[in-house]
Amino acid sequence: MLLVVLELAGLAVFAASGALAAVRAQLDAFGVVVLGLTTALGGGVIRDVLLGVHPPASLRNLPYLVVPVVAALIVFAFHPQVARLRRAVLLADAVGLGLFTVSGTATALAMDVPAYTACLIGMTAGIGGGALRDLLLREIPLVLRREIYALAALAGAVVVVVGHRLAWPAGLVAVVGSVLVVLIRVVTLWRQWHAPVARGVER
Numbered sequence: 001m002l003l004v005v006l007e008l009a010g011l012a013v014f015a016a017s018g019a020l021a022a023v024r025a026q027l028d029a030f031g032v033v034v035l036g037l038t039t040a041l042g043g044g045v046i047r048d049v050l051l052g053v054h055p056p057a058s059l060r061n062l063p064y065l066v067v068p069v070v071a072a073l074i075v076f077a078f079h080p081q082v083a084r085l086r087r088a089v090l091l092a093d094a095v096g097l098g099l100f101t102v103s104g105t106a107t108a109l110a111m112d113v114p115a116y117t118a119c120l121i122g123m124t125a126g127i128g129g130g131a132l133r134d135l136l137l138r139e140i141p142l143v144l145r146r147e148i149y150a151l152a153a154l155a156g157a158v159v160v161v162v163g164h165r166l167a168w169p170a171g172l173v174a175v176v177g178s179v180l181v182v183l184i185r186v187v188t189l190w191r192q193w194h195a196p197v198a199r200g201v202e203r
Contacts, residue, residue, distance in 0.1 A: 013096030015068030036072025043128030
């Protein structure tokens with residue numbers, strides 16, 4: 001039940017993020033919904049494909065489709081108000097990253113995969129939808145740019161794996177892992193910390 005709640009919350013947040021990016025790219029209503037769905041479901045679909053779950057869970061459960069569609073339509077209808085909430089949107093994206101990373105890692109662990117595999121799958125579940133969103137908009141994915149995004153997800157996944165190995169309560173592990181991801185994202189954005197890039201490269 002906890003995993004379902006986490007995933008639905010993450011779906012809504014990521015769908016809103018994708019929909020807002022689509023509005024900024026001046027896509028029509030259908031395009032906004034498609035990009036919202038892609039951003040919301042992409043990470044989970046990749047996770048399930050890697051774990052051999054066919055068809056992916058998000059395509060077998062109606063709420064997993066309804067929640068992101070509704071979120072995308074709300075953003076489409078009220079995008080001026082949403083666009084003004086830039087900090088809130090960034091925070092929501094960080095929350096979505098944390099929720100999806102935690103649920104993805106926990107799902108992988110439930111299928112008895114090795115710890116390092118669970119970490120990688122959890123990270124991929126968190127960043128996959130956003131990467132697909134950026135590719136559809138013909139942008140370099142955020143995870144490949146200087147911002148500390150994938151590393152934040154990986155840190156949260158490691159916490160989930162460690163908590164699982166130490167037999168901590170699932171709810172506590174989920175909260176700690178998600179909060180860690182959000183804190184890393186918020187602090188790095190606030191302090192404008194970036195991953196290193198190669199120097200002396202001509203553009």
